[in-house]
Amino acid sequence: MKTGLGVSDTLQEADNKEHIRTRIDKTLLADNQANVQNSAAQIRMTAKDVNVHYADNHAIKDVSLSIYANEVLSIIGPSGCGKSTFLRCLNRINDIIDDCKIRGEIKLDGKDIYSADMDVVELRARVGMVFQKPNPFPKSVYDNVAYGPRLHSMVSNREETDEVVYSCLRQVGLLAEVEKRIHKSGTELSGGQQQRLCIARALAVKPDVILMDEPCSALDPIATAKIEDLIDELRTQYSIVIVTHSMQQAARVSQRTAYFNLGDLVEMGDTGQIFTNPQHQLTEDYITGRFG
Amino acid sequence: MPQTPVSFWDTPKFKRGLAKRRAAEWRFKLYGLIAMLIGLASVALLFVSITLNGVGAFWQTQIKLDIFFDPAEFSEENLQAANYGKLVKNTLYSHFPEVTKRKEKRQLSRIVSVGADIMVQKMVMAEPSLIGTTKSIWLPVDDVFDMLHKIDFGRDSSKGGSGLVSENQLKWFDSLVANGLIDSRFNRTYFTAGDSREPELAGLLGALMGSFYTILVTLLISFPVGAAAACYLEEFAPRNRFTDFIEININNLAAVPSVVFGLLGLAVFINFFGLPRSVPLVGGLVLSLMTLPTIIIAGRAALHAVPPSIREGALALGASKTQTVIQEVVPLAMPGMLTGTIIGIARALGETAPLLMIGMVAFIVDIPSGPLDPSTALPVQIFLWVDSPERAFVEKTSGAILILLAFLITMNIVAVWLRQKFERRW
């Protein structure tokens, strides 16, 4: 039997290795809350049967998963498999793409974020995002970070603003580098600095959930370590979803990992278990580097 | 140390702010919508007001007179000298036997256009066999009565134009209307005559021909020169200070006010070269200088869009650079160049100010027969007619604008069509 997933070769292998699944079985992806380290964890966001189409490109197929409070969930998968797309559904930033159609149900704290009475402004304030490509505003570094707090009147005077801006810049390890140029344009920073600036900008809004799309792709190992520490620290207050191409990073920072392939959520589970004992042929191929 | 954060997003402060921000959002969008609607309404208002004012120009109120060409009035050798005015007037008087006083008769005769006798004269001279017969002829009424018939202008004070028509004239005219002698007919004069002080005798042909010659000169100069300049600048010119300077120059020229071009035409073509004033040749020269930047810029864009592979292919076959450009690249860029040219020419066709300054603003009755005959142009004719006090000229002006706009719209449609038909995606 051939599926459209390009897994026909592996079907034979499946006969030998019984424990490895080769077909995607949604029912087996039910949340294993038991595997979450923090057993007191409560559910922050849930996605149920989410489908995304860009015109006639079916980018996300029937994905269901949950995001817990105070956890880091990493999403891995080959390029083009829909990681960014899925992330962008979680704060409805995909709404502004005209030919992007989303079906299914996504809830934040039990409330359907695609329902009519959900305020997208509030949603996006609660679910912050760091984009794959750094996109600082053509404003000063300071104004970039102060953008969100000012918008929501979270700060009312200069001192409060200063405090938020400086602490956020410090958190992402950028303060020392840019202190002198804090009033120069954010677009003049280096790529890695811009990426951290964007993280700081997202932190400044103090969201409940932070979505990070490859936040370390342009960073050196030291800055990466710094961000990873930060993520770990942020976990105490927030839920974090991180897309990454680095398996090591996923292993280091996340409690749970989801593996996407061609728009399907193939496997999801405890990070340790995914990397040591993947349940699915595709996952195994990917993490052992046999993919493609 | 997991806190129990009361999220800022749940505070009433945020919720209140959010409501305000939502309202601001809504208002902002509304302002944008209103602005767009104002823009669209201006377009609609402009076109509707001109159309409503202008369609009347194509119709003319005429009076039917059964004229008896009394042989006694004509002498064999000189048909031209006969008193045609008398023929027309007597026929009109015959409808009102009760009018006998000279003063009243004069008033009555004013109903018919002063140009009527010339029309009758032309008719007889073309067909002398009419003499001795009776023929019913439609002749234009005076513009005052044209307006009276079309829009009741001058009928009473509420309609405006009070005092233009006397009470007697009103009575006579109404009785002519009642007898079916007055009718609105297609205005041939409008398309076959030159300018005139009398609205009912004024036509556009002179201005149309003037515009035709002017635009012909513009096209003949600006297209080849513009295309050649675009080719040179895009394909051959080295990139250096000098060509940069040329480029800045061209971009700036595209935004120089048209009166300044008028000054140039006056000082250089008329004063320095001694070319005659008021002629389409000079108008065309000035307008081609104005149009050149548009054509060059569009031409360069069209050439730029031709992919390098075409040039490389031809060069690889051993063609010279010039050969390649002229035989391979220019034909591909031609639709784009033509589009730019049509748009530039359309703009030149509506241009008025520089033509005023080189004297194409005179009152010219004759139809020009070449680019060296004094003439006006269509937009200048519009300008001249707007200045005329007669109410009927408003209609004539709007009609001329409709014709001008029809030309412009046609040209733009052709340009768009050209672009779509030949647009290539490489």
Next chain:
Amino acid sequence: MNAWILIVVVLALSSLLYYVAKRRSLTIARSVGGIHRLHSAPRYYGIVAALLFAVPALVVLGLWISIDEGIIFRLVLAEYFPELDRESQVDIDWLTSQILIFAQTGRLGNVENAELLQLAAARYQHLTSLSQTLRNASVLALGSIAGFVFVLAISEKLRARPIAEGIIRGLMVFSSLIAIFTTVGIVLSVLFEAINFFQIVPVADFLFGLEWSPQIAIREDQVGSSGLFGSIPLFVGTILIAGVAMAVAVPVGLLSAIYLAEYASARIRSFAKPTLEILAGVPTVVYGFFAALVVAPYFADIGARIGLNIAHESALAAGVVMGIMIIPFVSSLTDDVMTAVPQSIREASLACGATHSETVKRVVFPAALPGIIGALLLAVSRAIGETMIVLMAAGLAARLTANPLESVTTVTVQIVTLLVGDQEFDNPKTLAAFALGLTLFVATLLLNVTALYIVRKYSEQYE
């Protein structure tokens, strides 16, 4: 043979020469053993011959036409009216027109010296036909010599293609230089006459004078014959009307551009954008008509109803209509620069929880601001250079006022009114137009160059 026939003859002869030269090259090719022995393809010999015939012939013809009538008249007048004052352009114009009319129609106006005029007209006709004969002969001779010498010189070694390409490239370079000639022509013509003007009227009087009344007395001895040339009222009028125009065009243009770029659905956009752009294609004389006959009476009417005294030729009406004309400039340029702002920073703003309008106001608009300023500068340049609307709707009274309900006049209006009708190039009234033209040219040049610089610099930013 008149000029048009001559042009046709020149073109016909040059195409004939094309065939002759091509034939000859083929004959030569046969005698030396085939076409490949020729340096260039046969058609290049034809092209060079044709160009060598047509280009000099047409250049000579053009020069001849542009100067012969002036010279002929000068000769005729010098011969028959030697006492005529060289300076009095009006008399000269009148006489030449009388001579022309008589020569062409045989009719005489009621003139005193009819006999002299008839003689002069006869002389004029004689000289004209002589000039035409000479012209035709020299044009054809010059073309023929160049063309036929080339045909005779054809040999298999003659490098026809480089010569043809050289000529073509020369023509191209010449064409590109016309843009520079135009600018130089503008600068020189405006500058020279302006300098002449400033010799009569001091620069300071012109630039800072508060009164403008250039009406020169008909007779020299009349009082106030020099006129007053203080241009401040004109500048104020220009700025006032341009200000009203911008006050209409900037909000409407900007907001509708924002609506179209950010909010409108694709369907509305595809209808509204081209519809607004129609406004840019409408000739200014049409706006002038609209202002003078529709908007101005309407405003005056409203004014009368609410007790405001709005002049029939008010700055307000002209300015509002000019603003309508400028809307598409502002809106389409703004639309361009706003859509050039990358989507990614819009997303960044939205992801911080900004509303759409906050994103536009705080991020997109500031990012596009340099481009928008460039667009607005171009629009201002357009507004102060606009002529027909103000000429038809704003009036001629040079009033020093900032009240848009009154009638004012502008620089462009004065340029046109000073120059329409007869001009003499030694009269301050005529020269004043050139001085005004100089200020207008300089002002728009500064605006344009700044705007082009800003727009260019800005467009590099997101590349």
